[in-house]
Amino acid sequence: MSQVPPPSAKDFPPPSTDAWRRLVEKDLKGKPFSSLQSSLEGGLSLQPLYTSQEAPTPAEPPGVVPYVRGTQPLGHTEGGWTVCQEYAGPDVASTAEALRTDLERGAQGVWLLLDAPHGVDVKDAAALKQVLAHVPLETTPVHLEPARDVLAPAALLLQVADAKRVARSSLKGSLGVDPIGAMARAGAAKVDVAGTLAKAAPMVTSLLKEAPGLRVLLVSSRAWADAGATPVQELAWAIATGVEYLRELERAGVAPGDAARSVQFALSVGGQFFPEIARLRAARLLWSKVVAASGGAPEAQAMSLHARTASGTKTKRDPWVNILRATAESFAAVVAGADSVSTAPFDEALGAPDEQGRRLARNTQLILRDESSLNRVADPAGGSYFLEQLTQELARAAWTELQRIESLGGMTRALVQGDVARVLTEAVAARDKAVRSRRLPIVGVSEFPHLTEAPVQREPHSTPAPVVPEGGFAPLHPVRLSEAFESLRDASDRFLGRSGARPRAFMVSLGTLAEHTVRSTWVTNALAVGGIETVEQRDFANASLAADAFASTGTPLAVISGPDTLYPEQVPALAQALKAKGARTVVVAGRPGDSEAAFRAAGVDLFISAGADLFQLLKTLHQHLGVA
Structure with missing residues (x-):
């Protein structure tokens, strides 16, 4: 055996980024390097490689200003994050029972959405006492998030604690005073x-001494996030709201540092895993900078951060996939260092969640903690070149938007003047365009739909028509990514109820199985997105026989699918034969290229291909099929 030691890493010259890029560009064979980049909302992009050369200066350790890596020196390793579930059912008794069950089985905190019909119907201290009947206030953080009157519930919680003889010094949680959030939800200028x-202000001052664990003010991004704000907008507007609260409380005699220690933040976590981690880290960084600029001490700069799984990413169709979405969003929140996390039940988009939905939501976090051991690492994201750089980029983008809001006079004026609604309209339109073209896919809805899925039935939420106050503006309207495509599936269900069968398409597959199976399978799934079943014909001897088979199905819709090489020869004759047998609409799968004029002359009406507006195409096909 040779006695020469093997070469070590130090014997090889370190590769440079430029050398790596040259090799990559060679492998791309003419494609631009930018094709490896992924675009993010807000003008940001993800690079294919992050190195120490581009990474920012390493952040301070956890527990040190500006708290990018968390507000605690040991992160979640000292007891973990708080499993803090949200409750919104209007019925007081059922909410109290749900609280009892969840706290007995692993939940550690309570987040109450108040004001019926969208929240728990708490009108007085007696009702709140009934809701919290099984909640040990001495050990359980309780957070309130009222939708309308933001001051009254705060006093009610203190009354309940006094009635239970619970020392205020032991209370933890937040009282939910968030007037800007209420304005956005109610639409009242x-x-x-x-x-x-x-x-x-007097409550802030007194509770800092009497109940230091109880935060009076709330900055909730729920209204912006549910209405379709981009991650950068949600972050910037939350910080802008916090800035306005510090400013107004200072005018009322509360020092900014004291006011900051009485603010609870609550942000939504969406479906982009790594960017969401970076965004929550950026939130702590920005708030630290804001409080420092206001004269707050280092301990006042620590953000108290609650994270909730986003509502807009959840679907009514194939809602079981929501379990995976909520798991990824909860995972991101924990890795980002959120102090408390709420995982929404998988069936929240359908109506009032049942016990199974709450159990699965609760157990999601328990598995992340007790089986995945996410509470054993102080800062899982720390040191990643990718996440450290993305954190800084998101922080800079949000700071730019914060400055724009400040130039308008602050968050209140931006709301009242309609700027927020205008920006949200643009953001929703851009995202909707990506959803409709499936550049932003939704599993179970726009990708891999399950036409024969058993529906999940829940008591629907009460959704009264919004009322625009005199001299006010319309409340921000919640949206979900999947709504457009789900409307097509709903129409298909109604058609099934009327006729006993779903709308159908007859598909003629050209060539051998190996030649057409990829495209034909793609078309079948694309049509199923709109609730349209496919009847396939292949291995036909000639166009006439294929047209005869089409006529026997009784559907007016025919689709031609196969390899591009066979299209110029076979599509014109086949389209003519199908039209002669009564086809009202003939669709060709793929881009026609130079053959488009010839195909249309032969009777082809539409083309279906990747990247096109699938929603509009399916809506057109619904009209042709008589689907209301």
């Missing part, structure tokens, strides 16, 4: 943000 905060 006459909400007196400054007056509300002035009334809350």
Whole structure:
């Protein structure tokens, strides 16, 4: 055996980024390097490689200003994050029972959405006491998030604690005073943000001494996130809201540092795993900078951060996939260092979640903690060149948007003047375009739909028509990514109920199985997105026989699918034969290229291909098929 030691890493010259890029560009064979980049909302992009050369200066350790890596020196390793579930059912008794069950089986905190019909119907201290009947206030954080009157519930919680003889010094949670959030949800331009905060100022001052674990103010991004804000917008507007609260409380006599220690943040976590981790880290960085600029001490700069799984990413169709979505979103929140996390039940988009939905949601976090051991690492994201750089990029983009809001006069004025609604309309339109073309795919809805899925039935949410106050603006309207395609599936279900069968398409597959199977399978799934079943014909001797088979199905829709090489020869004759047998609409799968004019002259009406507006095509096919 040779006695010469093997070469070590130090014997090889370190590869340079330029050398790597040259090799990559060679393998791309003419494609631009930018084809390896992924675009993010807000003008950001993900690079194919991140190295120490481009990475920012390493962030301070966890527990050190500016708290990018978390507000605790040991992260979640000292007890873990708080499993804090949200409750929104209007019925007081059922909410109290759900609380009891969840706290007995692993939940550690309570987040109450208040004001019926969208939240728990708590009108007085007696009702709140009933809701919290099984909640040990001495050990359980309780957070309130009222939709309308943001001051009254705060006083009610203190009354309940006093009635239970619970020392205020042991209380933990937040009281939910969030007038800007209430304004966004209610659409009332006459909400007196400054007056509300002035009334809350004495409570802030007193509770900092009596109940230091109880935060009076809430900055909830729920209204923006549910209405379709981009991650950058949601982050910037949350910080802008916090800035306005600090400013107004200072006018009411509360020092910015004291006010900051009384603010609870609550952000939504969407479906882009790594960018969402970076965004929550950026939130702590930005808030630290804001409080520092306001004169707050280092301990006042630590953000108290609650993260919730996003509502807009959840679907009504194939809702079981929501379990995976919520798991990824909860995972991201924990890795990002959120202090508490709420995992929404998989059936929340359908209506009031049942016990199974709450159990699966609760157990999602318990598995992440107890089986995946996410509470054993202080900062799982720390040191990643990718995440460290993306954190800085998101922070800079959000800071730019924050400056724009400040130039308008702050978050309240941006809302009242309609700027927020305008920006949201643009953001939703851009995202909807990506969804409709399936550049932003939704599993179970726009990708891999399950036409024969058993429906999941839930008591639907009450959704009264929004009322625009006199002199006010319309409340921000919640949207979900899947709504457009789900409307097509709903129409297909109604057609099934009327006729006893789903709308159908007859598909003629050209060539051998190996030649057409990929495209034909793609077409079958694309049509199923709109609730259209496919009847396939292949291995036919001639166009006439294929047309005869089409006529026997009784559908007016025919689709031709196969390899591009066979199209110029076979599509014209086949389209003519299908039209002669009564086809009202003939669709060709793929891009026609130079043959488009010839195909249309032969009777082809539409083309279906990847990257096109699938929603509009399916909507057109519904009209041709008589689907309302």
